[in-house]
Amino acid sequence: MKRSKWVFWALCLLVVGSLAVTALLFRERTPAARGNIGVITLTGAIAETGGGGLLATEGITPDKVRELLKQVENDAQIAAVVLRLNSPGGSVGASQEIAALIRDFPRPVVVSMADTATSGGLYIAVFADRIVAQAGTITGSIGVITSHIYLGELYERLGITAEIVTAGEHKGLFSEPLTPERRELLQDLLDDLHAQFIGSVAEGRKLAPVKVREMATGEVFTGARAKDLGLVDRLGGLPEAVEEAAQLAGVADPQPVDITLPVPPWWETLGRFPASVLDRLTTALLGKDALFLQQQLEKHLVPRW
Amino acid sequence: MQQETNVTLTEKLGFAETVIGIIASPAATMREVSRVNALPLALPVFFLALLVTNASAVLTETELVRLFGGPVPALAAFTAFAFFYLLSQSTLSYYLARLFGFRGSYTTLLSLLALANVPSVFTAPLSLVRFVPGIAGALLHGLVSFILAVWVIALGVLAVRETFQLSAGRAVIIFFLPLFLLLLLALALVLALAVVLT
Known part of the structure; x- marks a missing residue:
């Protein structure tokens, strides 16, 4: 009996000692893993709010970018940031907010364009200190698009009468058929946004507005062509972008480190599904037409670039 | 059901003796424990x-x-899950054993299955193996984790055997059947979700 008590206390000592050593070793190991060039990966469409969810990794929102840049700002070891960008664009307001965050960021920012950085993807890139793209990256598409969906006939087929009451001559723009006059109003709106896009590209890339206007037909360019046009500074991938960032920040030995958002506690994501699962559920329960209609309505009169 | 006495384990075996007994001579310790109210x-x-x-x-x-x-x-959360799993496994194993006509005490089974987790204290020294660099560290960690898991499972089977006085083969079936049923339930839920989604 006495022997087993000795063995028991030896076991306790082993367990407590192991836990203490593990805690110490992990504490020492964490700072050593940190680097000096932060790499932020931004993938998906740009929108004001994201799908979220435990499994959702795509989608670029101002909140997400703000949070990631704040992490970099709070880390004195990180001298510059590389934004690894893969986006077809998205909503106008969200793009402008993200572009402003990049423009005002106090440390050097380099954008590394992946497969695609078109439209809003290009818009948020232009205020970075440098842009690096592959020769085959698809970029450009300096233009604005929107769609108008009139649901009157669908309501009729479903036996729903929608009575729309408005005050203000053009308040019904969003819910009534598009008249030539209203089409012109909508066109003016898009032209104004297009001019803002051109102005921002000219300002960010330090190009003559007239030159940007020439390329702002909505057409897309390869990375190689974009370099000729002055939209891109250097051809290459992520290593070249890290090299550029290190050069701008005066870092001799660049050590890239991934900057990611902390995983939210599981109860915050409970009941939130990734967009793909919700789409499948909508299709399963309501049919493909319902999903199509939902997707079209999300774009209804929302200018995008 | 097996007749239980009101004698507590502490009167026969102490805390330290029980822990070391489960590690060093599990069968004899479990037999001793099954005779008293060990909970x-x-x-x-x-x-x-x-x-x-x-x-x-x-x-x-x-x-x-x-x-x-x-x-x-x-x-x-980890503690709640482990306790829930212990209760589920004990309850399912107990009723399955009774369904097959085996007799034993629920509190004995719960106590023995709880004690079967004692070797898991070695996860503390095992966590140090993670600091061995390279593939050797990963392999060593995997191997020792596997041995530890087999040890705990073997003690679980022993717990079922001692509670219901079964042969090793029958004890294995009663121990793994609840796990199998829970897996089937999970699989059915995943399949149902897949059917809805496709």
């Missing part, structure tokens, strides 16, 4: 072993801890 000692041993295992997990699995919103909620 007042078995549950603290179980929670203490769980605390060590979960503390190792909290120290090393930083991403998992972040998912639970911090070390304390993570510890609470």
